[in-house]
Amino acid sequence: MKFRRFAAALLMAALCLSVCLPAGFAAGYAVTLRLGVEVRCTGTSIPAETFQLELTAQDDEPMPANVAPGDTVVILAANHGREPVTAYFPEITFTHPGYYYYTVKQVSGSNANADYDETVYYLKIQVVNDGDALRTDVMAFTSPEMPTDQKQSEISFINRYGGEKPEIPPYHPPIIIPIIIPVKPVTPATPPRPETPAETPTVTPEEPPTETPAPESEPTPAETVPPAQETPVERLIQTGQNNWPIPVLAGGGASLIGFGIFLTRREKRKDKNA
Numbered sequence: 001m002k003f004r005r006f007a008a009a010l011l012m013a014a015l016c017l018s019v020c021l022p023a024g025f026a027a028g029y030a031v032t033l034r035l036g037v038e039v040r041c042t043g044t045s046i047p048a049e050t051f052q053l054e055l056t057a058q059d060d061e062p063m064p065a066n067v068a069p070g071d072t073v074v075i076l077a078a079n080h081g082r083e084p085v086t087a088y089f090p091e092i093t094f095t096h097p098g099y100y101y102y103t104v105k106q107v108s109g110s111n112a113n114a115d116y117d118e119t120v121y122y123l124k125i126q127v128v129n130d131g132d133a134l135r136t137d138v139m140a141f142t143s144p145e146m147p148t149d150q151k152q153s154e155i156s157f158i159n160r161y162g163g164e165k166p167e168i169p170p171y172h173p174p175i176i177i178p179i180i181i182p183v184k185p186v187t188p189a190t191p192p193r194p195e196t197p198a199e200t201p202t203v204t205p206e207e208p209p210t211e212t213p214a215p216e217s218e219p220t221p222a223e224t225v226p227p228a229q230e231t232p233v234e235r236l237i238q239t240g241q242n243n244w245p246i247p248v249l250a251g252g253g254a255s256l257i258g259f260g261i262f263l264t265r266r267e268k269r270k271d272k273n274a
Contacts, residue, residue, distance in 0.1 A: 031127065031134040032091045037104060038154060039077045040084040043161035045113070050078045051159070052107040055089050061100045064090030084156075094134065100125040104140075106157045117157040122146060 039051050055073040057063055067073055067090070077087035094100065102123040108116040122144050126137040140152040 029129075029134045030093055030095045031136055032093050033125065033136050033138070034091050035089045035104070035123075035138070035155070036086050037075075037077070037089070038084050038086045038156040039079065039106070040156065040158050041079050041082060041161060042158060046079070046081055046161050047111065048079065049109060049111060049114075050076050051109065051157070052076060053087060053089075053157075054105055054107060056103050058101040058103070061102060062092050062094055064092055094125075094127045094136065097127045097129045097134065100127065104155055109159075111161070113161055115160040117159055119157065121152065121155050123155075 035055065037053050039053075041049075053075050055075075057069065060069045063069055063071065064073060073089055075087050075089055077085050079085050102125070104121045104123060105119070106117055108118065119142060122141045124139045124141070124146060126139070128135050128137065139146075140155050141147070141150050142152060143150050
């Protein structure tokens with residue numbers, strides 16, 4: 001266990017030395033940079049003129065000797081007609097790796113017949129440690145955002161005289177090659193036939209029947225009905241009185257009722273005596 005801890009500590013120390021030693025060695029190194037700026041003149045009636053160029057550092061970036069941080073370095077460039085002229089800023093010394101930012105611009109002159117280039121270049125200087133020395137890589141942009149599509153290959157100002165307009169490259173429209181893709185024609189669907197409305201039968205009003213008057217019949221002579229003849233009815237001979245059975249039947253019925261009551265009472269007396 002102790003051996004593993006000792007090996008891990010030794011490995012960490014080696015890693016720290018491998019990272020810190022190049023930085024420590026680089027701190028003792030130094031690299032100098034001399035920025036050059038080109039000025040060109042175009043047009044007609046180009047006079048002899050001296051142009052003023054300025055270098056300004058952002059924040060506390062290193063500056064040339066005898067220039068305080070934050071001050072502006074000014075150099076002059078005198079033209080020789082159409083021949084481009086290159087002017088150099090004093091040397092700047094870098095002692096540590098990293099990124100450093102500056103701006104370079106031209107101060108417009110007083111010639112009313114000149115169109116001075118007012119481009120502002122934004123510089124990004126990278127100082128890299130190669131192991132045994134430092135080297136610089138200068139990148140110039142025309143926008144403070146420093147997009148890669150605006151990276152410039154040099155710092156150059158173009159001043160135009162005599163009202164010359166900037167050269168505009170000719171416009172070449174893109175060549176468009178039509179691509180014909182055969183498309184199978186689409187047969188339109190047959191629209192449904194509209195339904196034929198049913199024919200409404202024509203009703204012909206019936207003519208009221210014409211009543212044909214019945215032919216007048218000739219009066220038929222009335223038939224002569226002979227008068228009915230009465231048939232004589234024979235009368236039965238009455239042999240006695242018709243009301244005699246009524247008193248006889250009533251008396252017989254009353255006798256039967258009385259006899260029934262007598263028998264009923266007699267039976268009740270026998271039941272009581274028993």
